[in-house]
Amino acid sequence: xxxxxxxxxxxxxxxxxxxxxxxxxxxxxxxxxxxxxxxxxxxxxxxxxxxxxxxxxxxxxxxxxxxxxxxxxxxxxxxxxxxxxxxxxxxxxxxxxxxxxxxxxxxxxxxxxxxxxxxxxxxxxxxxxxxxxxxxxxxxxxxxxxxxxxxxxxxxxxxxxxxxxxxxxxxxxxxxxxxxxxxxxxxxxxxxxxxxxxxxxxxxxxxxxxxxxxxxxxxxxxxxxxxxxxxxxxxxxxxxxxxxxxxxxxxxxxxxxxxxxxxxxxxxxxxxxxxxxxxxxxxxxxxxxxxxxxxxxxxxxxxxxxxxxxxxxxxxxxxxxxxxxxxxxxxxxxxxxxxxxxxxxxxxx
Amino acid sequence: xxxxxxxxxxxxxxxxxxxxxxxxxxxxxxxxxxxxxxxxxxxxxxxxxxxxxxxxxxxxxxxxxxxxxxxxxxxxxxxxxxxxxxxxxxxxxxxxxxxxxxxxxxxxxxxxxxxxxxxxxxxxxxxxxxxxxxxxxxxxxxxxxxxxxxxxxxxxxxxxxxxxxxxxxxxxxxxxxxxxxxxxxxxxxxxxxxxxxxxxxxxxxxxxxxxxxxxxxxxxxxxxxxxxxxxxxxxxxxxxxxxxxxxxxxxxxxxxxxxxxxxxxxxxxxxxxxxxxxxxxxx
Ligand SMILES: Cc1cc2nc3c(=O)[nH]c(=O)nc-3n(C[C@H](O)[C@H](O)[C@H](O)COP(=O)(O)OP(=O)(O)OC[C@H]3O[C@@H](n4cnc5c(N)ncnc54)[C@H](O)[C@@H]3O)c2cc1C
Ligand SMILES: Cc1cc2nc3c(=O)[nH]c(=O)nc-3n(C[C@H](O)[C@H](O)[C@H](O)COP(=O)(O)OP(=O)(O)OC[C@H]3O[C@@H](n4cnc5c(N)ncnc54)[C@H](O)[C@@H]3O)c2cc1C
Numbered sequence: 001x002x003x004x005x006x007x008x009x010x011x012x013x014x015x016x017x018x019x020x021x022x023x024x025x026x027x028x029x030x031x032x033x034x035x036x037x038x039x040x041x042x043x044x045x046x047x048x049x050x051x052x053x054x055x056x057x058x059x060x061x062x063x064x065x066x067x068x069x070x071x072x073x074x075x076x077x078x079x080x081x082x083x084x085x086x087x088x089x090x091x092x093x094x095x096x097x098x099x100x101x102x103x104x105x106x107x108x109x110x111x112x113x114x115x116x117x118x119x120x121x122x123x124x125x126x127x128x129x130x131x132x133x134x135x136x137x138x139x140x141x142x143x144x145x146x147x148x149x150x151x152x153x154x155x156x157x158x159x160x161x162x163x164x165x166x167x168x169x170x171x172x173x174x175x176x177x178x179x180x181x182x183x184x185x186x187x188x189x190x191x192x193x194x195x196x197x198x199x200x201x202x203x204x205x206x207x208x209x210x211x212x213x214x215x216x217x218x219x220x221x222x223x224x225x226x227x228x229x230x231x232x233x234x235x236x237x238x239x240x241x242x243x244x245x246x247x248x249x250x251x252x253x254x255x256x257x258x259x260x261x262x263x264x265x266x267x268x269x270x271x272x273x274x275x276x277x278x279x280x281x282x283x284x285x286x287x288x289x290x291x292x293x294x295x296x297x298x299x300x301x302x303x304x305x306x307x308x309x310x311x312x313x314x315x316x317x318x319x320x321x322x323x324x325x326x327x328x329x330x331x332x333x334x335x336x337x338x339x340x341x342x343x344x345x346x347x348x349x
Numbered sequence: 350x351x352x353x354x355x356x357x358x359x360x361x362x363x364x365x366x367x368x369x370x371x372x373x374x375x376x377x378x379x380x381x382x383x384x385x386x387x388x389x390x391x392x393x394x395x396x397x398x399x400x401x402x403x404x405x406x407x408x409x410x411x412x413x414x415x416x417x418x419x420x421x422x423x424x425x426x427x428x429x430x431x432x433x434x435x436x437x438x439x440x441x442x443x444x445x446x447x448x449x450x451x452x453x454x455x456x457x458x459x460x461x462x463x464x465x466x467x468x469x470x471x472x473x474x475x476x477x478x479x480x481x482x483x484x485x486x487x488x489x490x491x492x493x494x495x496x497x498x499x500x501x502x503x504x505x506x507x508x509x510x511x512x513x514x515x516x517x518x519x520x521x522x523x524x525x526x527x528x529x530x531x532x533x534x535x536x537x538x539x540x541x542x543x544x545x546x547x548x549x550x551x552x553x554x555x556x557x558x559x560x561x562x563x564x565x566x567x568x569x570x571x572x573x574x575x576x577x578x579x580x581x582x583x584x585x586x587x588x589x590x591x592x593x594x595x596x597x598x599x600x601x602x603x604x605x606x607x608x609x610x611x612x613x614x615x616x617x618x619x620x621x622x623x624x625x626x627x628x629x630x631x632x
Contacts (some may be wrong), residue, residue, distance in 0.1 A: 157586055
């Protein structure tokens with residue numbers, strides 16, 4: 001049952017993307033969202049705004065100019081030293097006041113730890129709808145946002161609307177949307193906005209920050225080539241066949257959830273609904289059956305090659321290329337063949 | 350100290366099926382469990398109580414049969430349980446859910462002041478991670494999400510120090526009580542309930558509150574009416590039209606298959622060879 005949008009929401013306009021910056025670095029999901037936001041704004045015939053919040057300085061300035069390069073028309077900027085490290089209270093306050101003043105119709109945030117923490121509290125202070133972890137955003141015929149997301153552990157999809165409230169809010173997981181092309185030389189308008197807060201107002205204090213050890217840092221989500229193994233490998237020792245191939249291709253490796261649960265490989269290597277979403281140029285899945293929870297994490301790959309002994313394995317329903325065979329024999333053969341081929345080409349050039 | 354843990358009864362998601370014709374969810378006969386993420390919150394709450402003294406109240410909003418989950422939580426050692434159940438709550442999205450839970454928590458707080466409210470990181474069905482922050486905002490509690498450990502609690506000074514998972518590292522945060530913590534998974538292991546607790550749980554009286562009992566005055570903030578989001582359709586993912594092209598394997602050695610595969614991939618994407626040259630040189 002659709003009601004007319006209440007009058008006080010009628011002047012809500014434009015698409016906003018929250019630019020997530022931590023310790024001087026913008027999370028790539030924000031650029032992916034600007035790419036998606038651009039499409040929505042064009043469809044609606046409105047402007048695309050970046051919301052940049054952080055301490056004043058070179059990092060903030062770079063985040064603004066990068067926003068132009070990734071498609072923003074304007075940037076709302078809250079520059080304040082209180083925003084140096086992420087804390088819920090000042091970010092919720094700043095963004096809440098900004099929304100109430102400048103009134104966007106759509107507000108997108110990354111479904112990262114920071115984005116989910118902030119989006120959940122902001123939607124509550126604004127008393128509006130928030131659709132989580134969307135995999136598809138579209139504008140429907142009456143100009144509302146149709147946000148589609150997986151549910152029930154990825155077995156189903158649903159499309160959700162926020163019909164009678166504004167802004168329409170949604171979060172999107174990293175790597176679900178494609179990275180937009182960077183366009184140099186674009187520029188836009190900066191609209192500064194104050195954070196009316198002092199440190200004494202903020203209850204939570206940061207005592208320390210313990211960075212993750214670099215040796216543990218896995219950038220699987222951003223790898224161009226990913227090779228992954230599943231239960232079909234039969235045991236942890238055979239993962240060497242996966243890592244060998246990944247290394248020859250200059251890529252990274254991962255696995256299905258049960259290989260993590262069995263302790264064959266570390267948790268940050270899990271690919272799928274409850275692990276990482278990947279968008280490589282080439283994804284090679286060996287001994288993975290292709291359950292829906294795995295599929296949703298790999299569908300963004302340009303090309304999927306599956307190796308499985310079972311010709312009826314589900315993975316052949318969405319892989320582009322398949323080899324029906326024993327991964328323990330095919331993987332080393334592929335490693336050798338790729339290595340020889342690449343050496344050959346390198347010599348020839 | 351009084352600690353409240355919010356738990357949700359969820360379908361065991363591996364067993365959810367979609368009706369092949371109507372594309373609707375078939376819930377009938379699907380077994381339910383306590384949302385697995387909530388067990389980490391419950392265990393952390395029980396540990397805190399064991400250390401500091403006080404009591405743990407578990408709360409859920411759901412259909413009458415959700416009392417099963419509460420009884421299970423009592424069996425693990427929780428002290429009291431509240432079931433929020435009312436047709437006014439039906440169809441709640443996260444905004445309406447956090448409204449109902451926050452209203453009921455506030456009522457508990459007036460009877461016996463609460464120091465910490467725990468929730469799980471997210472559920473396995475709705476899977477939004479929005480209810481915890483929603484409760485915190487509504488009650489004006491300091492919000493600590495993705496907490497991986499509690500370092501110290503000072504009841505006198507009313508402060509708590511926690512470790513929180515952030516992007517690229519761990520934040521050590523100090524805040525004032527009362528606060529709301531969403532607990533990260535894998536941070537503890539649920540205890541086995543004692544025989545005593547099991548017996549107590551089986552006989553325990555579970556407080557059952559309607560919206561009115563919980564202290565809700567404005568029913569339009571509950572359930573479907575209080576929910577700004579509208580689920581338009583639920584559907585199964587489309588199968589892709591073309592299945593994988595299979596590389597010929599009959600009578601071939603793995604080496605031949607590998608060569609043929611590389612030829613196929615390079616032919617399908619002429620840029621791949623160049624990309625691989627660059628990537629493999631860099632690594
Ligand atoms: C809420 C929820 C969330 C989940 N999240 C994830 C997630 O994020 N990621 C994920 O991956 N899963 C996830 N799962 C689990 C998922 O449902 C599947 O159970 C899992 O993906 C199966 O892993 P697998 O393919 O390695 O193992 P299996 O399903 O056991 O498949 C093994 C495959 O290997 C093949 N095989 C056997 N021997 C060989 C051989 N010698 N050579 C080649 N092939 C061989 C078999 O034919 C079979 O197809 C989740 C499940 C739930 C309920
Ligand atoms: C298919 C589908 C998709 C949905 N998508 C959205 C959406 O995008 N946006 C939206 O606003 N709503 C959505 N909902 C509604 C949402 O699932 C319900 O509001 C639900 O009551 C709470 O959300 P959650 O399951 O995501 O919990 P989360 O926010 O993931 O839960 C976090 C924690 O809050 C506590 N908690 C949550 N629910 C309860 C409860 N009933 N009782 C006690 N404690 C609880 C638990 O400790 C839990 O670990 C969706 C529902 C369905 C069926």
